[in-house]
Amino acid sequence: MQKISLLAATALLVIDPAMAMPPPLPPVEGKDAATLQAEMESRGMYEGLLATLYLDRIAKVDDYGPKLDAVVATFPNADVMTEAKLLYEERKAGKLRGPLHGIPILIKDNIEVAGPLPTTAGSLALQGNVTGRDAPIIARLRNAGAVILGKTNLSEWANIRSNNSTSGWSAVGGLTKNPHALDRNTCGSSAGSAAAVAASLAPLAIGTETDGSITCPAGVNGIVGFKPTVGLVSRTHIVPISHSQDTAGPMTLTVRDAAAVMTVIAGSDPADRATAEADARKVDYTAALSADALKGKRVGVLRDRVGDRADIAALFDAALKQITDLGATVVEIADSRKGLEELGAAEFEVLMTELKADIATYLAGLPANDGPKTLADLIAFNRANPAELKWFDQSLFELAESKGGLDSTAYIAAREKAARLAGAEGIDRLMEEHDVNLLVGVTNGPAWTNDLVNGDHYSGPSVSQLPAVAGYPHLTVPMGAVAGLPIGVSFIGGKWADANVLAAGYAYEQASRKRVTPTYRVGIEP
Numbered sequence: 001m002q003k004i005s006l007l008a009a010t011a012l013l014v015i016d017p018a019m020a021m022p023p024p025l026p027p028v029e030g031k032d033a034a035t036l037q038a039e040m041e042s043r044g045m046y047e048g049l050l051a052t053l054y055l056d057r058i059a060k061v062d063d064y065g066p067k068l069d070a071v072v073a074t075f076p077n078a079d080v081m082t083e084a085k086l087l088y089e090e091r092k093a094g095k096l097r098g099p100l101h102g103i104p105i106l107i108k109d110n111i112e113v114a115g116p117l118p119t120t121a122g123s124l125a126l127q128g129n130v131t132g133r134d135a136p137i138i139a140r141l142r143n144a145g146a147v148i149l150g151k152t153n154l155s156e157w158a159n160i161r162s163n164n165s166t167s168g169w170s171a172v173g174g175l176t177k178n179p180h181a182l183d184r185n186t187c188g189s190s191a192g193s194a195a196a197v198a199a200s201l202a203p204l205a206i207g208t209e210t211d212g213s214i215t216c217p218a219g220v221n222g223i224v225g226f227k228p229t230v231g232l233v234s235r236t237h238i239v240p241i242s243h244s245q246d247t248a249g250p251m252t253l254t255v256r257d258a259a260a261v262m263t264v265i266a267g268s269d270p271a272d273r274a275t276a277e278a279d280a281r282k283v284d285y286t287a288a289l290s291a292d293a294l295k296g297k298r299v300g301v302l303r304d305r306v307g308d309r310a311d312i313a314a315l316f317d318a319a320l321k322q323i324t325d326l327g328a329t330v331v332e333i334a335d336s337r338k339g340l341e342e343l344g345a346a347e348f349e350v351l352m353t354e355l356k357a358d359i360a361t362y363l364a365g366l367p368a369n370d371g372p373k374t375l376a377d378l379i380a381f382n383r384a385n386p387a388e389l390k391w392f393d394q395s396l397f398e399l400a401e402s403k404g405g406l407d408s409t410a411y412i413a414a415r416e417k418a419a420r421l422a423g424a425e426g427i428d429r430l431m432e433e434h435d436v437n438l439l440v441g442v443t444n445g446p447a448w449t450n451d452l453v454n455g456d457h458y459s460g461p462s463v464s465q466l467p468a469v470a471g472y473p474h475l476t477v478p479m480g481a482v483a484g485l486p487i488g489v490s491f492i493g494g495k496w497a498d499a500n501v502l503a504a505g506y507a508y509e510q511a512s513r514k515r516v517t518p519t520y521r522v523g524i525e526p
Contacts, residue, residue, distance in 0.1 A: 030200055031200070031253075032203055033100065033204055033253075033254075034256055034257060036103060037099055040091070047088045048088060054200075054202055055077070057201055058149070062201055066177065066179065068177045068196075069174045071106060071153070071196055071201060072152065072172060072173040073109075075117060075149065075150055076116065080149060097144050097145035098145060100261070103147065103203060104146075104147045105141060105147065106196050106201065107138065107152065108192065108205070110238060110239035111135050111206060111238050112135045113134060113138050114132055114134045121158065124171045124387060125385075132367065135234070135237035141206075141264060141265065144264040146204070152190075152192030152205060153176045153191060153192030155168055156171060158208065159213065161394050161396055162392045162393050162397075162455075163396060166392065167188030168186040171387050173192065178220065179518035180221065180484060180485055180486060180516065180518050181447065181485060183522050184446075184449060186221060187220040187444065188213060189208070194251055195217075195221050197221070197252060203252070204257060206248055207225065207248070207250075208247065211347070211468035211469070214227045215474055215475075215488070215490065219488030220444050220485075222518070224253065226251075226474075228247055229247075229281075229498055230244070230247045231247075232498060233248050233275070234248075234265075234278075235274070241359075242351050244350055244354060244415060244418075245468055248265065255506040255509050258475070277496075285499055288502065290507065292327070293500075294326040297327075298436040299323055299504075300434045300436035300440070301333055301440055303333060304335060306442050307445065312460070319489045323508060326507055333430060333434055340421050343417075343426070347422075347468075352399055352403050353404065354406070354411075356400045359375050375397060382397070391452045419469070419471075422465070423471075426466045426469075438504055439463075440489060442460075442461040442487065442488075442489065444462065444476075446485035446487065463490050472495050472497070473497055473498040474492050475504075476490050476491075477514075481516045483524040489508070
């Protein structure tokens with residue numbers, strides 16, 4: 001990790017000789033991108049100074065201080081400042097690229113970003129994976145004026161190597177800590193992105209999800225996370241698990257910021273067939289936001305997925321009252337699991353088969369020709385490198401390697417069943433039978449204590465599976481905390497209903513304001 005000092009980074013700024021050095025920005029802690037954008041406009045601040053403040057905060061909070069280990073690497077100061085200076089000059093000339101102009105962002109380390117930093121997916125096997133290319137979503141962010149600071153830690157291989165893993169740990173980045181309680185887990189796999197935004201190491205981050213890997217970390221770390229409809233955002237040059245379920249998405253402090261990021265990264269990519277409809281489906285997601293978005297809506301409550309904790313149920317009931325007060329009609333759903341008993345097994349078969357095929361396709365397409373090319377190569381690498389298997393095994397890798405190809409009868413049947421059960425007979429059926437516009441549920445339980453020896457012991461509620469397998473949009477918004485540990489409320493919609501889901505979450509967020517400020521303590525509240 002490149003260490004940053006505020007003095008050294010500020011010295012790299014190129015100041016307009018006709019202007020005096022502007023006064024320093026107020027502290028960035030807790031500030032969303034929209035607030036920072038307004039401050040740059042009103043105070044005439046330099047984009048480079050804003051980037052410097054975040055780089056300095058990464059050094060103080062992530063590398064020292066609480067030492068969150070949320071950020072695995074930052075780009076060289078000179079590169080960041082060159083980009084920031086160009087954006088400042090454009091602002092001076094009256095050219096603004098949009099709401100992300102000059103706003104710093106961090107990127108999960110399974111997404112390729114051009115420059116000297118590798119894309120590792122947390123694995124030592126990819127430590128030299130410097131591809132020199134931007135994933136299409138990164139190119140879109142750059143074109144929109146976002147300033148890329150660096151890469152965030154993740155659960156290694158996006159948490160698909162072992163059932164005994166500890167979320168937030170990778171051989172490359174170590175164990176990411178939860179800023180609300182340093183001995184508590186960050187959930188996975190977009191652990192670093194979530195913890196970084198919660199700790200104000202950047203106002204924005206990009207995560208990825210196959211099943212819960214955006215929404216669970218966002219909920220556990222007390223921020224907003226949005227998993228879009230699969231096919232709305234390109235997956236090219238992103239280390240894959242499953243072409244049926246993978247997607248990237250924003251992790252932010254507010255729903256407005258998530259909508260602004262989605263407006264930028266949504267769109268078709270000729271190299272990703274799943275995105276063929278994206279250009280026709282995408283909209284300006286910020287324009288769809290309204291404090292009245294829940295008025296007149298019918299909202300289905302996933303009551304049987306809340307769990308048996310009275311404190312979580314109380315938070316959820318308070319959120320439902322807020323939703324009702326905003327003009328929505330709440331419809332209780334007591335049997336959302338009915339008929340879906342075989343969904344888990346079908347999803348698992350799909351993930352194991354697609355992992356083997358999709359990771360081989362990704363590895364074979366890397367510019368370097370001297371690294372691993374197949375899942376079998378990764379398994380062999382891990383066996384030869386004890387640091388990789390120090391805390392947990394690679395049993396899921398080995399199971400995936402035993403699977404047939406994408407033309408196997410077992411896979412084809414499982415893919416059809418999973419899509420049908422989660423989509424037509426899952427979310428679509430629930431919304432139709434109960435005549436509702438969207439579904440709401442509890443995103444997560446309280447963060448569990450880290451235990452590298454025994455692995456994760458998460459036992460809270462979760463509603464991620466149905467939208468993940470169906471490929472439908474899922475938004476989580478903070479709804480309070482239990483003993484200081486954040487809990488999120490989920491908003492789920494049908495395919496391509498991303499704007500409606502974001503708008504509903506925005507209306508709730510504006511009325512509730514339940515985001516909790518991190519305390520960086522060890523242990524829970526007394």
